[in-house]
Amino acid sequence: MKIVVFGSINMDLTAYVPKLPLPGETLFGDSYITVPGGKGNNQAVAAARLGADVQFVGRVGDDIFGQQVLKIVAAENVNVSQVAVDKEKRTGLAVISVDKNAENAITVISGANWRMGEEDVARAEGCLSDADVLMLQIEVPLQASLQIAEIAKRKNVKVIFDPAPATPLPDKVYQTVDFITPNETETEILVGILPHNKEEARQAAAILHQRGVNNVIIKMGARGVYYDNVDQKGFVQPYTVKAIDSVAAGDAFNAGLAVAIAEGKPIAEAVKWGAAAGAIATTRKGALPAMPYRAELEKLMREQG
Numbered sequence: 001m002k003i004v005v006f007g008s009i010n011m012d013l014t015a016y017v018p019k020l021p022l023p024g025e026t027l028f029g030d031s032y033i034t035v036p037g038g039k040g041n042n043q044a045v046a047a048a049r050l051g052a053d054v055q056f057v058g059r060v061g062d063d064i065f066g067q068q069v070l071k072i073v074a075a076e077n078v079n080v081s082q083v084a085v086d087k088e089k090r091t092g093l094a095v096i097s098v099d100k101n102a103e104n105a106i107t108v109i110s111g112a113n114w115r116m117g118e119e120d121v122a123r124a125e126g127c128l129s130d131a132d133v134l135m136l137q138i139e140v141p142l143q144a145s146l147q148i149a150e151i152a153k154r155k156n157v158k159v160i161f162d163p164a165p166a167t168p169l170p171d172k173v174y175q176t177v178d179f180i181t182p183n184e185t186e187t188e189i190l191v192g193i194l195p196h197n198k199e200e201a202r203q204a205a206a207i208l209h210q211r212g213v214n215n216v217i218i219k220m221g222a223r224g225v226y227y228d229n230v231d232q233k234g235f236v237q238p239y240t241v242k243a244i245d246s247v248a249a250g251d252a253f254n255a256g257l258a259v260a261i262a263e264g265k266p267i268a269e270a271v272k273w274g275a276a277a278g279a280i281a282t283t284r285k286g287a288l289p290a291m292p293y294r295a296e297l298e299k300l301m302r303e304q305g
Contacts, residue, residue: 001259002053002055002131003047003133003135004055004127005040005054005055006124007039007041008113009041009056009073009083009091009092010139011036011069012034012035012093013093013095013096014033014035014098016098017030017097017099018030033289036072036287037287040137041288042252042255042291044056045073045078046292047135048076050294055127056078056079057083057123058084058113059084059089059113059116060084061091062085063090065090072288076288082127084123086115088115092109102244102246103246106247114140117144120144121147125148131157133157136160136161136177137164142169158178159178160181160261161173162181163182164186166182178214180215182218183220183250187218201226204216204218209230219250222238223238227271236268244283245284245290251291252290252291256273256277276304277292279300
């Protein structure tokens with residue numbers, strides 16, 4: 001079971017604060033941590049912890065942050081041999097604030113991530129010959145992601161697309177990817193509906209189907225997950241955990257989904273994998289440290305169904 005992740009890798013600076021600051025407001029925080037992040041990196045590490053053979057294709061700067069993140073990610077059994085070292089741009093950086101309710105606000109400085117292009121696509125293509133799933137996000141140029149998605153489609157590799165950070169997308173994206181996994185905010189940006197319940201999620205999914213994507217999975221956080229394809233529609237209730245930090249929960253969800261899809265599980269079970277992985281991620285601080293392990297995911301699913 002092999003998953004190729006084409007995406008971003010950052011160093012994350014996360015501050016824990018009583019509340020998210022207003023414009024012009026200065027707050028005293030409680031603590032901070034510095035760990036590797038980036039949506040691509042988070043998804044790669046989570047997929048590896050859940051049992052996949054993961055090949056990561058990305059780009060870091062020729063700096064201390066780049067050296068640190070590659071060393072840490074490689075120690076997670078993620079193959080980083082296809083992560084390029086960029087001589088012109090610095091490693092991406094994310095500055096994150098997390099409040100006492102586990103809500104977060106994030107500023108991303110893309111750096112080397114935003115230079116991903118044809119060279120990176122060529123390296124990724126070489127990794128797809130024996131892959132089951134390709135994972136994509138939007139913290140790297142969309143054109144590069146679309147190019148590798150088209151190649152994956154020709155090779156019959158399933159493409160899971162996380163439209164985050166959200167932006168309006170060209171129709172070709174919907175017609176190329178196999179799965180799209182927006183959260184509530186991203187869904188509103190894509191289709192103009194902010195889903196608060198299953199019915200609103202169903203309406204949003206119908207629009208995304210019309211644009212050409214077969215499998216729509218709408219993540220609604222503590223409200224649960226709605227999934228919809230031509231054969232099956234359903235809803236997964238949220239798992240009950242003590243949440244302290246929602247950073248990267250969506251990345252954990254996508255990794256759980258991807259591993260289950262790569263293992264041939266039906267969509268209903270794959271969405272449960274995603275929901276369980278995302279729930280576990282909220283119980284720990286930071287991005288990479290919060291990514292779930294397979295044993296704890298299976299334990300949560302046994303205990304809560």
